Amino acid sequence: MNLYQPYLMRIEEAVDETPDTRTFKLVFQDPKVAESFDFQAGQFGEYSAFGEGESTFCIASSPTRKGYIECSFKEAGKVTGALRKLGVGDTIGFRGPYGNRFPVGQMEGHDVVFIAGGIGLAPVRCVIWNVLDQREKFGDVTIVYGARSVGDLVYKRELEGWAKRSDVKLWQAVEPGGEAPDWKGEIGLVPAIVEKAAPRSADAFAVVCGPPIMIKLTLPVLEKLGFSEERVFTTLENRMKCGLGKCGRCNIGPVYVCKDGPVFSAKELKALPQEL
Amino acid sequence: MKELRQIAAKLLTDGAVKVVIGWEEGPRGARAAFVTRPEDAERLIFDARCVQNLATYLSPRRRHVVGLGKAAVVAKPCDAKAIAGLIRESQVKREDVVILGVRCGGVVREPTMPASLTAETVADRCGICETREPTLYDHLIGEPQPEPPRVTRREEQIAALMQKTPQERFAFWSQQLERCIRCHACREVCPMCFCEQCVADKTRPVWIESSSHPRANFAWQMTRVMHQAGRCVDCGECERACPVGIPLNLLTRYTAQSVEKRFGHKPSDDPSIAAPIGTFRSDDSQEFIR
Amino acid sequence: MSTRILTKADLAGLVADLLSAGTRVVAPARVDNPQVAAYRPIASFDEARLDGPLPPRSPKEFFLPPTEVLLRWQKKKDGIELQEVATEHPKQVILGARPCDVAAVEILDKVMGWDYRDELWFGRREATTIVSLACRGVDKSCFCTAVGSGPDAQKGADILLVPSDGDAYLAQILTPKGQALVEAHAQRFGEASGAEAAKSFREAATRKVASNLPIEATKLSGWLADNYEHELWKRLAMRCHGCGACAAVCPTCHCFDIVDEPEGIDRGVRRRNWDTCQAGKFTVHASGHNPRGTQNERFRQRVLHKFSIYPKRFGELLCTGCGRCARACPAGMDLPEILGQIAKLAGAGVPTGGTK
Numbered sequence: 001m002n003l004y005q006p007y008l009m010r011i012e013e014a015v016d017e018t019p020d021t022r023t024f025k026l027v028f029q030d031p032k033v034a035e036s037f038d039f040q041a042g043q044f045g046e047y048s049a050f051g052e053g054e055s056t057f058c059i060a061s062s063p064t065r066k067g068y069i070e071c072s073f074k075e076a077g078k079v080t081g082a083l084r085k086l087g088v089g090d091t092i093g094f095r096g097p098y099g100n101r102f103p104v105g106q107m108e109g110h111d112v113v114f115i116a117g118g119i120g121l122a123p124v125r126c127v128i129w130n131v132l133d134q135r136e137k138f139g140d141v142t143i144v145y146g147a148r149s150v151g152d153l154v155y156k157r158e159l160e161g162w163a164k165r166s167d168v169k170l171w172q173a174v175e176p177g178g179e180a181p182d183w184k185g186e187i188g189l190v191p192a193i194v195e196k197a198a199p200r201s202a203d204a205f206a207v208v209c210g211p212p213i214m215i216k217l218t219l220p221v222l223e224k225l226g227f228s229e230e231r232v233f234t235t236l237e238n239r240m241k242c243g244l245g246k247c248g249r250c251n252i253g254p255v256y257v258c259k260d261g262p263v264f265s266a267k268e269l270k271a272l273p274q275e276l
Numbered sequence: 277m278k279e280l281r282q283i284a285a286k287l288l289t290d291g292a293v294k295v296v297i298g299w300e301e302g303p304r305g306a307r308a309a310f311v312t313r314p315e316d317a318e319r320l321i322f323d324a325r326c327v328q329n330l331a332t333y334l335s336p337r338r339r340h341v342v343g344l345g346k347a348a349v350v351a352k353p354c355d356a357k358a359i360a361g362l363i364r365e366s367q368v369k370r371e372d373v374v375i376l377g378v379r380c381g382g383v384v385r386e387p388t389m390p391a392s393l394t395a396e397t398v399a400d401r402c403g404i405c406e407t408r409e410p411t412l413y414d415h416l417i418g419e420p421q422p423e424p425p426r427v428t429r430r431e432e433q434i435a436a437l438m439q440k441t442p443q444e445r446f447a448f449w450s451q452q453l454e455r456c457i458r459c460h461a462c463r464e465v466c467p468m469c470f471c472e473q474c475v476a477d478k479t480r481p482v483w484i485e486s487s488s489h490p491r492a493n494f495a496w497q498m499t500r501v502m503h504q505a506g507r508c509v510d511c512g513e514c515e516r517a518c519p520v521g522i523p524l525n526l527l528t529r530y531t532a533q534s535v536e537k538r539f540g541h542k543p544s545d546d547p548s549i550a551a552p553i554g555t556f557r558s559d560d561s562q563e564f565i566r
Numbered sequence: 567m568s569t570r571i572l573t574k575a576d577l578a579g580l581v582a583d584l585l586s587a588g589t590r591v592v593a594p595a596r597v598d599n600p601q602v603a604a605y606r607p608i609a610s611f612d613e614a615r616l617d618g619p620l621p622p623r624s625p626k627e628f629f630l631p632p633t634e635v636l637l638r639w640q641k642k643k644d645g646i647e648l649q650e651v652a653t654e655h656p657k658q659v660i661l662g663a664r665p666c667d668v669a670a671v672e673i674l675d676k677v678m679g680w681d682y683r684d685e686l687w688f689g690r691r692e693a694t695t696i697v698s699l700a701c702r703g704v705d706k707s708c709f710c711t712a713v714g715s716g717p718d719a720q721k722g723a724d725i726l727l728v729p730s731d732g733d734a735y736l737a738q739i740l741t742p743k744g745q746a747l748v749e750a751h752a753q754r755f756g757e758a759s760g761a762e763a764a765k766s767f768r769e770a771a772t773r774k775v776a777s778n779l780p781i782e783a784t785k786l787s788g789w790l791a792d793n794y795e796h797e798l799w800k801r802l803a804m805r806c807h808g809c810g811a812c813a814a815v816c817p818t819c820h821c822f823d824i825v826d827e828p829e830g831i832d833r834g835v836r837r838r839n840w841d842t843c844q845a846g847k848f849t850v851h852a853s854g855h856n857p858r859g860t861q862n863e864r865f866r867q868r869v870l871h872k873f874s875i876y877p878k879r880f881g882e883l884l885c886t887g888c889g890r891c892a893r894a895c896p897a898g899m900d901l902p903e904i905l906g907q908i909a910k911l912a913g914a915g916v917p918t919g920g921t922k
Contacts, residue, residue, distance in 0.1 A: 002653050002685045004636040004824070004836070008646060029645070050639045050646055051834045053826040055852075076852030078479040091645040212855065238857070239849050241824045244682040247841070248821035249848060251867070252857070254791065254875050259681065273794045275857045303706065307898025308805040328897065332807065340860040341804060387898065457632040457840060461809035465896050477847055485827050487633040487837050517896035519622065519811040521602065 003244055006048055006093030007033050012068060014087050017154040021119055022084050023060070023072040026094065038097075039063055041104050041130045042123065042235060042263040045096025046243050047071060049082035056240045058262070059097060060122040062129035069094075072122040072154060098243040099262050102127050102233055107205045111139040113227075115218055117190045117210025118147050121154050123235045123262075124209050128162075135167055142169040142199040146190040146210075149178030171197045191217040194225075201226035208234045219266050232266035277322060280350065280417050283376060285317035287348050293374050294345030297333050299326040305387030308333065312344065322350065322418065323391040327383045327399065329511035331358030331467040334368050348374035348414075352383070354401070356410035356545035357509040358467035363547035365507075365554070367470045370547065377413025382424025386516070395425040400525065401510045403427030412545040433523075434530050449494070455520040456493040458486055462514035462524055463500060468507040475499060501527045506535045506552035509543040570748060570755035574733040578611035580754045581661065585609070590658040592628055594621050605663065616662040617729075620704045622894065624667045624817030625660055629674070629690045633839045636686075636824065641832040653685035655693040659747070665719040665726070666710050666888035668698040670817030672722035676880040677820065695743050698723040699735070700767065703774040707889030709902045712779040715886055717771035729767050730760030775887075779902045781909035783873060783883060789912030790874035794866075798911065802904065803865035805897040810842035812891035812899070818872070818884045821848075843867045869904065 013025035028034035039059055046054040055077070061070035075084045086092060104127060112131055116124040131138050143162060147153045153172070162170045172185035173193045179185075186193050190210065206227050208218050215234055222232050238250040238257040250257035253273040255264075264272070284296040288311070298320040300309035306325040311317055330349050333341045341347070351359055356377060362368040382393055382402030389397050402424045409416060437445055460476065463469045476484045476496055484499060485492035500514075508528045515524040535541050538561075539552040550557075560566050572580070584591050593614040594603040603618040605625040638649040660668075671691070678687040700718040710716055720726050724744030727735035737755060739745050748755050813819040823841040828834040841848060844864050850856045858864050876884035885901075892900045 001650060002636070003682055004686075004838070005648065005650055006637075008648065010645070048826070048836075050641075051826050051828055053836075054824060078482070080852065081480060093646075093648075237851070239851055241822070244684075245680060246677060246682070246684055246820075246822070247824070247838075248843065248871070249841075251843075251871065251875065253794070253870075254878055256879075275863070302898040303900045303903050304892060304895075304898060310801070310804040333805075338861070340862045343860075344804075457814055459810045459814045459840070459842065460845070461807075461811040461814070461896070464807045464809035482827075486823065486825055487827060487839050489633060513896060517807075517809055517811055519814040519894050521599065521622065 004095070004242070006046070006054075006095045008091050009069075009094045011086060011088050011090050011092065017072060017156070018074075018152050020084075021072060021074045021154055023070055023155075024083075024086075024092070025061075025068050025070050026092065027068045029091070034067065039069070040097070040101035041127045042102040043097035043099050044243070044262055045069075045071070045094050045098065046240075047073075047079075047083065048093030048095075049079050049086065050091075050093060052082035053079045054093070054095070054241070055079035055083065056243065058123040058126060058235065060126050062126055062133055064130055064133040072119065074119045095243060099258055100260065102207060102235075102263050104130050107131070108137045109139065111200055111204035112141055113199045113204060113206040114141070114143045114145075115190060115194055115206060115208045115210070116143075116145050117214040118152060119154060120210030120214070121145055124207055125155060125158070127207050132168070139204070140169065140200065141167065142171070142197060144171045144173070144190060144194050144197055146173035146175070146186075146188075146193060146214075147178070148175050150174055150180040150183055152178070169197070169199075189217070190214050191221045194218055194221050198225060204231065206232040208232060219269075222266070229266040229270065233263055234266070234269065235262040236264060237262070277320070280322055280376065280378070281317045281320050283415050283417065284311060284320055284348065285314040287374060288312070288314040288317065292346075293348040295341075296320070296348045296350070296376070297330050297341075298322070298350035298376070299328070299330075302387075305389070307387060310341070310344070320350070322378050324381065324383050324393050325387045325389065325391050326350075326352070327385075327387045327512075327516070329355050329358055329467050329509075329513050331355045331362060332465060332513070334359060334362055334373060335467065335470045336367055337470060337472065346372060346374075348376055350376045350378055351410055351413065352378055352380040353407035353410045353545065354380075354405070354509055354511050354543075355467075356412045357543045358511060360412050360545040360547040361468050361507055361509060361543075361551075362470065364549070364551055365470070375410070375413045375415075377410040377416045379409040379416070379418040379421045381408065381421030393424055395427050398425045398427055399512060400427065400430035401512050401529075403429070404431060410545050412547065430525065430529060434526055434533070437526065438530075450490060452522050453490065453493040453497060455522060456488055456497070457520060458488040458492065458496065459519060460496075461517040461519060465513040465517040466504070467511065467513070468504060468509065469500075475503075497524070497527060501531050504528055505531045506539065506541055508532055568739050569758040569761075570737045570739065571730065571757065571759050572727065572735045572737045572755055574735075576754040576756070577735065580751050581608070581611040581614070583751055583754070584659055588656070590656060591661055592625060592658060593661040594618055594663070605660075614662060616699055620664065620888075620890075622890065623815050624670060624888065624890065625663050626667075626670060626674075626817050626820070628658065628660060628694070629671060629687060630820060630822075630840075633837050634686065636836045636838055638829075638835050639833065651686075653689040655690050658690075658694050660694060660696045662699040662727070663696060664701045664888070665698050665717060665721070665723070666701070666715065666886040667817045668696050668722040669715055669719055669886045670722070670888075671696065673818055673880075673882055673884060673886070674820055676882070677876075680880070695724045695747050696722060697725045697727060697744075697747070700726060700728040700771065702729075702767070702771045704889065705893075706778055707892040707900070707902060708775045708887065709779040709783075709889060709905070710887035711772060711776040712781050712902070712905065713783045713883050713885050713887040717775050718768040728764040730764040734760055736760055736764040779906060781906060783885070783887075783905055783909070784877070786905070786908055786912050787874040787877045789908065790870055791878070793911070794870075796911075798907065799862055799866045801862075803862045803899070806844070806861050806865050806899050807897055808844045808846060808861045808864060809896065810844040811894045811896065812868070812901075813842035813844060814840065815890040815894045817886055817888055817890070843871065865899075869901075869908075873905075873908075
């Protein structure tokens with residue numbers, strides 16, 4: 001099998017998170033692959049809609065949950081448009097897992113803060129469940145999640161579940177004007193909510209993902225709160241094609257995002273050319 | 277040349293423009309120059325090696341050039357036709373560009389060639405060109421120029437191709453287009469390819485496949501040439517840019533001949549002349565559109 | 567390894583032997599335009615133009631075709647069926663390729679092989695024996711000596727031919743693959759002679775090229791990495807159209823795209839196609855955001871990838887100094903000139919060429 005040959009996966013479940021965002025639960029057609037497949041939080045894959053092409057997204061489920069993977073994607077182009085038309089029982093292609101990982105092991109024994117905007121919750125959710133599935137190994141868990149409007153919040157059922165847990169502090173926010181009449185969460189932009197939440201920063205880790213502008217404005221807030229830039233991580237969403245460090249597309253400065261990333265610490269991010 | 281440099285320096289000194297786009301001496305012959313300081317106007321040259329059509333740089337797609345501010349551009353008659361085309365199609369406002377028209381006696385095929393024109397070195401398009409000076413300009417520069425050597429090799433080649441059967445012509449173009457690697461250099465250098473998003477880049481749906489195989493290569497060149505019908509100013513840049521040497525000007529020139537025959541339209545540097553495509557007239561010669 | 571002599575008549579015989587054994591032979595050869603040669607499969611030695619003009623395109627397409635099928639798929643009742651493509655390829659010999667073109671192939675082995683091995687690339691690599699031919703230097707745009715190579719470089723070649731006395735080539739056998747070719751056609755190769763003539767050919771060619779751009783491009787990577795926001799980048803690419811002709815002719819540019827294309831209502835192919843960082847859409851996100859929005863930024867990427875990113879990552883420049891980009895550019899962008907400017911800023915040699 002050459003590098004570009006995908007595994008075939010069956011769509012086991014399909015959930016519409018928002019009017020344009022969908023989550024698939026996928027299982028490998030080949031039981032041998034299903035058994036041997038392993039990945040780490042933060043890794044990504046190339047998902048194909050046959051006839052339309054491949055698209056890059058992270059694996060949104062946790063490596064602690066075996067036997068399937070999940071991915072969430074927003075319809076933005078040709079491939080995601082075609083993927084969104086697929087449903088339970090349909091076949092898609094998957095290449096991966098590719099790229100590096102969030103240092104979940106290093107986070108053990110420490111507080112962890114998760115910050116996400118919009119569909120950026122997908123890669124963060126992978127780490128959230130990775131942590132929550134071994135809850136006793138970590139300190140305080142804080143989640144700050146914002147979206148443009150209530151309708152744009154993804155993983156709504158899981159958000160409800162996290163809100164009810166006493167061992168998770170969840171801050172949900174929508175942008176001004178995006179609230180529904182019964183909205184009980186915050187109104188404002190993610191960086192401001194992080195500042196308001198002011199999670200304890202001593203020895204804490206933070207995982208940040210969302211639109212480039214959100215990341216750009218959130219990192220200084222974390223710095224102000226005293227987070228070490230070596231313990232703040234994000235994942236980059238560069239355009240990719242091969243995922244294998246060959247095609248040259250995701251290259252920024254000295255790094256190939258698909259191989260050296262997609263996970264970078266805030267310190268590493270600072271050293272990169274500002275081509276984000 | 278002295279006159280050109282003086283006018284360019286004055287425009288920059290007076291702040292009338294931020295950049296003068298002209299030609300300079302490069303390692304491989306004359307090439308585009310972007311002069312932003314009056315003292316650098318000394319770099320500007322004009323001779324028969326100034327092949328490139330500089331109107332391309334006025335297209336709004338060239339954000340890095342547009343970002344410099346208001347431009348003056350040195351224009352041969354054929355370049356002025358492209359500028360007129362951009363004005364005609366609302367890509368550039370006449371008042372936003374200062375046109376330094378130059379009288380032209382034809383150019384060579386490649387800027388690396390010596391500036392003296394011979395029947396061998398003269399560009400095909402200049403061999404039949406009758407325009408010695410532009411009419412669209414703010415300053416007209418240079419002495420009256422002699423006729424370039426008259427060569428009709430390209431016209432003869434087109435006539436010979438049209439004598440062939442459709443099957444033979446298809447075989448000829450199949451062989452030529454087999455080399456196409458779909459780099460789209462022909463589009464990128466074209467002054468009249470100003471679309472913000474080209475139909476060849478559209479993905480929903482894919483109108484033209486991006487791979488280089490006969491089906492897609494034919495689709496691409498046919499589309500490009502049809503979109504240039506009535507727009508093409510015959511500057512020859514597409515063929516010159518083609519890294520695999522496809523004789524693209526045979527296609528564009530034949531199309532221009534057809535447009536002239538059917539619509540009586542020739543490339544012109546008068547922006548007020550209506551473009552044959554994109555113009556509706558109740559007395560159109562074609563019945564279906566009336 | 568060893569050295570032999572190969573006369574032109576024996577070379578013609580060798581080509582005939584290879585062709586009759588079913589091996590594809592690719593060489594610089596005549597095309598319809600007499601001014602031009604192209605690397606292409608030849609049907610006899612007569613078609614080859616070993617001492618002719620530099621082919622405008624490098625032979626990289628015989629390892630990484632402009633378009634190639636990655637897989638085929640077909641819709642079946644119970645799902646999708648995939649059909650793999652072959653990663654083994656018929657034998658081919660690339661004959662008379664320039665040392666700059668041949669070096670590129672070995673340079674690209676690095677990116678094609680790190681961590682993940684690209685079998686499509688290496689399948690062709692393994693099926694190919696490369697017999698290069700020392701070059702006498704093409705024109706002022708040659709700068710192989712500035713990138714640490716030379717007109718007689720051995721890198722990437724299995725056998726290097728150097729013009730020697732009369733009609734003969736001195737054949738330097740460089741790899742086991744080269745040795746195998748010589749052994750399989752032993753009667754075509756004679757005892758080595760004419761070393762002096764070959765040596766003076768090499769020296770003359772090196773002198774000729776070295777005067778074009780007397781810099782050490784291998785020393786630019788630090789400056790490039792540290793001067794990402796240098797004022798130079800803001801004006802350097804003004805005349806660049808982003809047409810990508812440079813990448814198309816470049817022996818080392820290897821960026822590609824992957825696309826699906828239908829071959830019917832229920833079947834299709836996935837292909838990889840040459841692509842270029844000079845195209846505006848290369849980095850555009852699905853959201854429309856483009857991290858490299860202007861041509862100045864895109865041109866900087868091309869220079870950095872070749873002279874900083876690749877050497878830092880893989881230990882060698884992603885450029886062999888062939889000069890094709892400068893020759894192909896319709897706008898007069900000139901990489902040797904630009905390298906000269908950067909070298910001046912970086913203090914890595916002083917360019918003496920007549921350019922600014």
